[in-house]
């Protein structure tokens with residue numbers, strides 16, 4: 001049986017999630033990737049290294065790729081007959097997953113954190129209620145589209161060979177495919193990449209205002225970590241969306257996560273609850289973040305964090 | 317501009333919901349509220365309708381017995397609502413939901429469809445894309461800003477992992493919005509009174525040309541072992557020292 005993995009080019013490389021998906025999928029059969037982006041030999045080799053034997057490559061240019069990618073995938077699926085088609089939570093991933101589902105009349109299993117694939121039978125596990133409850137859902141017929149949460153599976157190279165690369169022409173999709181990307185903007189953040197960082201200092205509304213993030217930056221620098229945030233502060237414009245951790249943001253698994261002035265809403269917890277050690281500072285002793293913390297300090301972030309910064313500076 | 321907004325009614329997140337142990341369906345408490353995510357979509361729609369002397373129609377697949385959430389959106393200023401309610405839709409997957417919504421939207425006619433990026437309770441985040449494909453229109457997703465371009469096209473800022481892209485399409489088009497895109501208005505007293513007499517059409521599956529099929533079944537529901545809470549201490553001015561000790565213990569410093 002064949003599994004397809006959707007891969008959107010990110011900084012010239014396959015999305016991290018697609019390497020995770022390929023790692024999982026090679027355990028149960030052949031893996032092909034549907035790659036959307038400019039494409040380059042190193043990117044294809046990285047997919048091959050993770051077990052992908054064939055890459056379908058679509059270069060959308062400045063078109064918003066979702067309609068074209070879905071149309072091309074539906075066409076290919078008619079002859080290639082994949083049993084499982086895997087996507088991650090990225091916005092293009094979900095755009096294509098949804099459109100492909102409608103095109104093929106295929107069901108979607110969403111938010112999967114684990115998968116059992118046995119022949120044509122696919123069972124996906126997803127966590128609801130802030131990760132407190134696990135639900136197993138079985139698809140009744142194939143092909144099955146699965147949308148997995150990032151970091152559900154570890155990405156491990158297998159030393160696979162260079163995959164065969166098949167260039168796919170942009171299909172004719174008429175008005176549905178006519179949306180254009182006019183410009184791209186990168187909102188730079190300093191320090192290590194949030195998803196790779198070993199230490200994350202994360203700030204919430206309890207910081208009071210955007211200036212509170214200067215304190216987060218300072219603490220992160222001292223610990224060689226990255227700075228994250230809740231959606232509440234991203235929505236307030238204190239930091240860009242790329243900082244957001246949680247259901248609609250990034251999923252992180254650092255060794256240490258320090259939550260400063262964060263209540264611990266369900267949608268935030270799903271993005272960080274798998275950190276090895278969680279430290280929380282919150283003035284409300286009833287804050288739900290304390291239920292998942294290894295160490296909780298009931299206090300004012302504006303007192304505790306500066307004292308911590310001073311103590312760390314004194315050591316270095 | 318004729319604008320259709322997909323709005324979902326969900327159980328009040330303040331009252332925790334449960335799954336029925338036999339059917340595995342969500343046991344919906346009676347008080348349904350407007351999904352907070354969709355308040356942003358309604359606000360964007362109202363602003364665009366005001367700018368173009370257009371209309372705003374709410375579309376929802378929802379049990380019609382309790383329309384509290386829909387009334388909330390009507391009180392904000394939407395013109396009318398179309399509800400699809402059918403016993404056979406209980407436990408529908410995302411594709412069936414999308415077929416129902418697309419059918420209802422098609423029936424009304426539209427230039428622009430607005431939906432949330434993901435719902436609070438279902439959070440599949442694929443329903444709007446399925447609707448767009450079924451309606452054969454482009455989908456501009458993850459919009460943190462929505463505006464009309466000079467030629468009447470819709471232009472958005474689309475959030476990406478690295479920042480944002482400016483993306484544009486001519487109508488008809490579907491847009492999904494994130495929270496933070498606008499500040500949703502609160503219904504005024506006048507709005508609440510007017511909402512009572514606004515038209516609410518209730519349709520069944522047949523009216524929108526959908527016959528639901530079972531495509532996925534829940535096999536098991538089990539609790540995930542909870543993470544154990546550790547030590548909680550009141551800050552007495554020395555709280556930071558506890559953190560230093562913990563960082564030492566896990567060898568970060």
Ligand SMILES: Cc1cc2nc3c(=O)[nH]c(=O)nc-3n(C[C@H](O)[C@H](O)[C@H](O)COP(=O)(O)OP(=O)(O)OC[C@H]3O[C@@H](n4cnc5c(N)ncnc54)[C@H](O)[C@@H]3O)c2cc1C
Nearest residue numbers: 204205206230231232246247248249261263267268283301
């Ligand atoms: C569909 C959907 C998706 C969502 N996705 C996400 C997501 O991806 N990520 C996310 O984070 N959220 C998400 N949310 C939002 C989430 O529900 C919460 O609203 C959000 O996480 C709250 O952020 P917060 O903890 O910063 O703010 P609040 O909940 O307002 O908490 C602030 C905390 O700071 C404490 N505090 C105040 N002052 C101080 C002080 N001086 N010192 C110490 N503590 C103080 C308070 O006691 C409080 O606990 C989503 C919501 C929905 C509906």
Ligand SMILES: Nc1ncnc2c1ncn2[C@@H]1O[C@H](COP(=O)(O)O)[C@@H](O)[C@H]1O
Nearest residue numbers: 377431432434435438439440441442443
């Ligand atoms: N039953 C429904 N009725 C109306 N709109 C819905 C429904 N389900 C989903 N939507 C729309 O689709 C968006 C994303 O939902 P979801 O795909 O469930 O995460 C929501 O914010 C709504 O705008």
